[in-house]
Every structure is written in structure tokens, then in C-alpha cells.
Amino acid sequence: MEWETVIGLEVHAQLSTKTKIFSGASTQFGADPNTQACAIDLGLPGVLPVLNKEAVEMAIKFALGAHATVQHKSVFARKNYFYPDLPKGYQISQYDRPIVSHGYIDIQLEDGEAKRINLTRAHLEEDAGKSLHEDFHGLTGIDLNRAGTPLLEIVSEPEMRTAKEAVAYLKALRTLVRYLEICDGNMQEGSFRCDANVSVRPKGEEKLGTRTELKNINSFRFVERAINFEIERQINVIENGGTITQETRLYDPNKNETRPMRSKEEAHDYRYFPDPDLLPVVIAEELIEKVKRELPELPQEKRDRFMQQYGLSAYDADILVSSKELADYYEEAVKVSGNHPKLAANWVISELLGVLNKNNLEITESPIEAAELGHLVARIADETISGKIAKTIFECLWEKEGSVDDIIEKRGLKQVTDTAAIEKLIDEIIANNPAQTADYRAGKEKLFGFFVGQAMKASGGKMNPKQLNELLKKKLQG
Numbered sequence: 471m472e473w474e475t476v477i478g479l480e481v482h483a484q485l486s487t488k489t490k491i492f493s494g495a496s497t498q499f500g501a502d503p504n505t506q507a508c509a510i511d512l513g514l515p516g517v518l519p520v521l522n523k524e525a526v527e528m529a530i531k532f533a534l535g536a537h538a539t540v541q542h543k544s545v546f547a548r549k550n551y552f553y554p555d556l557p558k559g560y561q562i563s564q565y566d567r568p569i570v571s572h573g574y575i576d577i578q579l580e581d582g583e584a585k586r587i588n589l590t591r592a593h594l595e596e597d598a599g600k601s602l603h604e605d606f607h608g609l610t611g612i613d614l615n616r617a618g619t620p621l622l623e624i625v626s627e628p629e630m631r632t633a634k635e636a637v638a639y640l641k642a643l644r645t646l647v648r649y650l651e652i653c654d655g656n657m658q659e660g661s662f663r664c665d666a667n668v669s670v671r672p673k674g675e676e677k678l679g680t681r682t683e684l685k686n687i688n689s690f691r692f693v694e695r696a697i698n699f700e701i702e703r704q705i706n707v708i709e710n711g712g713t714i715t716q717e718t719r720l721y722d723p724n725k726n727e728t729r730p731m732r733s734k735e736e737a738h739d740y741r742y743f744p745d746p747d748l749l750p751v752v753i754a755e756e757l758i759e760k761v762k763r764e765l766p767e768l769p770q771e772k773r774d775r776f777m778q779q780y781g782l783s784a785y786d787a788d789i790l791v792s793s794k795e796l797a798d799y800y801e802e803a804v805k806v807s808g809n810h811p812k813l814a815a816n817w818v819i820s821e822l823l824g825v826l827n828k829n830n831l832e833i834t835e836s837p838i839e840a841a842e843l844g845h846l847v848a849r850i851a852d853e854t855i856s857g858k859i860a861k862t863i864f865e866c867l868w869e870k871e872g873s874v875d876d877i878i879e880k881r882g883l884k885q886v887t888d889t890a891a892i893e894k895l896i897d898e899i900i901a902n903n904p905a906q907t908a909d910y911r912a913g914k915e916k917l918f919g920f921f922v923g924q925a926m927k928a929s930g931g932k933m934n935p936k937q938l939n940e941l942l943k944k945k946l947q948g
């Protein structure tokens with residue numbers, strides 16, 4: 471039997487506010503346990519929550535960036551459940567009247583095709599604390615620093631059909647929230663977390679299969695592996711006569727497997743009701759217009775502009791706009807290069823990103839500044855240096871040996887463009903290799919590469935390749 475996979479993602483994006491959603495406690499990451507949880511976060515008697523306006527504006531920003539609808543009136547509700555890291559015994563969230571509804575995210579598939587993933591909703595809520603299981607000798611520690619941190623939960627429609635599509639959607643969503651500067655997208659620190667709802671059904675069937683929810687996925691690689699494992703597990707269970715249980719499953723990256731965590735709750739299990747301590751959130755059209763005016767250029771807009779303005783391929787543009795910092799770096803390099811966008815794109819994508827990935831560094835940590843890479847591209851374009859020499863200079867820039875021009879001067883790397891000097895060198899090589907010269911003139915044209923290699927070796931790679939090829943061809947024929 472052929473099977474079809476159905477995947478929907480619930481993403482918790484931690485909003486980049488300085489204080490929590492209902493209190494003035496700090497949201498800074500990395501503080502000592504339980505030093506950033508105030509009386510409101512702990513739900514002590516007599517305290518009242520006060521909504522953080524900045525969190526609301528960030529939700530509006532997301533709605534505008536995701537082509538979604540901002541609800542002019544939304545309501546906070548209490549989601550009731552009991553867990554050690556939830557001090558109030560309920561979580562303040564939004565249920566039937568979320569702040570954002572509908573919208574979509576466009577993704578690029580591996581074959582270059584575009585696919586639109588629709589959003590069901592996005593709602594504001596507070597985060598719970600964190601249970602710590604290590605170093606407690608069989609016990610569990612509770613850190614409530616995270617309790618009350620503002621989250622935007624973004625729920626997709628179940629429209630993804632492969633794990634790779636889910637990863638593409640997740641990357642596009644992360645890029646968007648980072649461009650909007652509403653979330654830093656740091657998966658390792660838990661500020662961008664993903665739960666995946668996965669089910670399978672016979673191909674052609676319209677009715678959805680029973681789904682499981684996968685938790686504890688903190689990297690793109692693990693999202694792909696966890697979903698693929700769960701797809702295979704569900705198909706095996708069904709084909710062997712079993713049935714899928716609706717449940718929450720934990721992904722274990724060490725064993726690359728999912729295992730049952732708890733039965734999956736339905737909405738009625740949480741006994742949602744409007745929070746009596748919080749008024750409905752009423753958003754005026756003026757506020758939406760104000761936020762709209764402050765929106766930055768978004769990834770899709772920037773991608774289209776890069777293709778039109780710089781003549782880049784869709785593939786190159788997609789890579790360069792994958793983060794705002796990378797796009798800014800590229801544009802600075804192009805500006806300094808004297809407007810050589812395609813050559814600059816090649817150096818940023820092939821050389822710079824290659825060595826950054828090898829060293830596990832972000833673009834913001836690059837030892838080579840955008841202006842210096844732009845200078846390097848300019849020197850290639852004006853034929854001061856060859857592409858081969860440029861790679862040597864690139865390595866020197868990485869080691870912080872100075873500016874491009876300083877390195878060229880100090881190491882004597884300026885390209886030889888003097889015609890008389892090149893001709894003299896060619897004459898010497900032809901005179902020193904009579905057998906190869908005779909063979910070339912007898913029709914063995916593949917030997918041309920031999921002569922180019924000899925000339926480059928003799929000049930230390932400083933010959934202008936274009937001039938060398940033209941003059942060498944003329945001399946060998948003559």
C-alpha cells in the first residue's frame with residue numbers, strides 16, 4: 471500500500487521583549503535558577519498580571535509579515551493543567567479568540583518549486599518553567615526563570631507531506647521572525663521550539679489518520695530525523711495490524727527514536743475559560759498602521775529585489791537572504807566592490823560561507839569584514855590580482871594579517887599584466903620544452919594546459935590568465 475504523510479507544526483517563538491508578558495521580571499537567558507521569577511510569575515495570592523504592550527506589537531508585526539489577519543479583539547484564557555514547572559496550576563494563553571488568524575508562509579522545495587503553507591492561527595501565551603533532571607540523583611529540579619516569558623505560538627495547517635518540507639517551512643518561519651526582530655530564533659537556548667503533529671493515511675484517502683505529537687526537537691536536523699522515524703514507525707504499526715494511539719511522544723536524538731510521553735490531551739481536558747484578571751485585548755487600526763510603517767524589508771521582498779537589482783539566480787538569492795545579517799553583509803561587499811554583484815555573491819557563498827560553516831561560525835562572527843571582502847572582489851575585477859591569488863589573500867584576511875592592499879603589497883602578489891614581461895617568460899618556456907612545443911604544433915592541443923601550468927608556476931601564479939592564454943596561443947602557433 472502507498473502511504474501519504476500529513477504534517478502540521480506548532481512553533482513556539484519566544485518574543486524578544488526585555489520583560490515578561492505579564493510582569494516586569496527580566497527575560498535574559500542564562501541567569502542562575504529561580505533568580506528571575508517574581509511574585510506574578512509564581513502566581514502568589516493577591517498579584518495581578520499586566521499585559522506587556524510590546525508583546526502585542528510584536529504579534530501584530532508577525533501578522534503583517536505572514537500576510538495574516540490581526541484580530542481587533544482577542545481574549546486571554548486559562549489553560550488548566552498540573553505540572554511541577556507550572557506554579558499557578560494554569561497557563562495564561564489564548565484559545566477561541568487568538569490575536570492572529572490565517573496567513574501563510576511560502577517555502578522553496580529542493581526541486582526549486584514553491585509551496586504555500588497556510589497558517590491556522592498565532593496566539594500569545596506565557597511560557598512555563600523548566601524541569602531539570604540532571605545532577606539531582608534521581609530527583610527533579612525546577613527552574614522558574616522561564617515562567618511568564620512571552621511566547622507566540624504559530625500553528626500551521628497540516629499541509630506538509632515530507633520531513634524536508636517541514637524543515638523548509640521551519641527555516642522560512644525562523645528567517646521571518648528574525649527579520650522582524652521579534653525572536654532571535656535560537657533553537658539551542660529554546661527560544662524557537664517546534665512540536666510536530668504527524669500522521670499517515672493511505673494515498674488518495676481524504677480522512678486524516680490518528681496523529682501523534684513529537685516533543686523535544688531543538689534543531690532542524692532532529693526535526694527531519696524525528697519525523698522520518700515517526701512516519702516509518704506508524705506505517706509499520708498499521709501494516710502489522712496495529713492501531714496508532716493519539717499521544718505525545720518524546721524524541722530521543724541519541725537513540726534516534728520516539729517514545730510515548732503521555733496520552734494526547736484534547737482542548738476540553740484543559741478546561742479553558744476566559745482569564746478573569748485580564749481584559750480583552752482591543753487593537754485600534756491606528757496601532758496596526760503604525761506597526762506596518764515600521765516593518766523592515768521582508769525576506770521574500772529582499773529575494774525578489776536581489777534577483778532584479780543584482781541579476782542573481784533564485785538559488786543564490788535564497789541563500790543570501792536566509793538571514794538579515796548575511797544579506798546586509800552581501801550588500802556592503804557589493805557596494806565596496808565597485809558594483810560587481812555576481813562576483814561578490816560567488817565569494818560570499820562559496821568561499822566565506824564555506825569556511826564559516828567549517829568553523830561552525832555565524833556571519834556575525836566572521837573575521838573578514840564585508841568591506842574587506844568587497845575590496846578583494848574589486849581587486850579581482852580590476853585585474854590587480856587573479857582569482858587564484860585572491861584565495862591566498864582570503865586566507866590572510868581570515869588570519870587578520872591586514873587589509874587587502876596591504877597584503878598584496880607586503881607579499882608582492884600584484885598580478886603581472888606587462889605584455890613584454892609575459893612574452894619573455896613564454897619564450898623561455900617554449901625554448902625549454904622543445905619536445906612539447908613540437909607535439910603541440912603537430913596537433914596535440916591538450917598540451918596547452920601544460921604550458922599554462924609552467925607559466926603560472928614560473929610566475930608564482932601572478933600572470934594575468936586572460937593575457938597569458940592569448941599571448942601563449944599566438945606564440946605556440948607561430
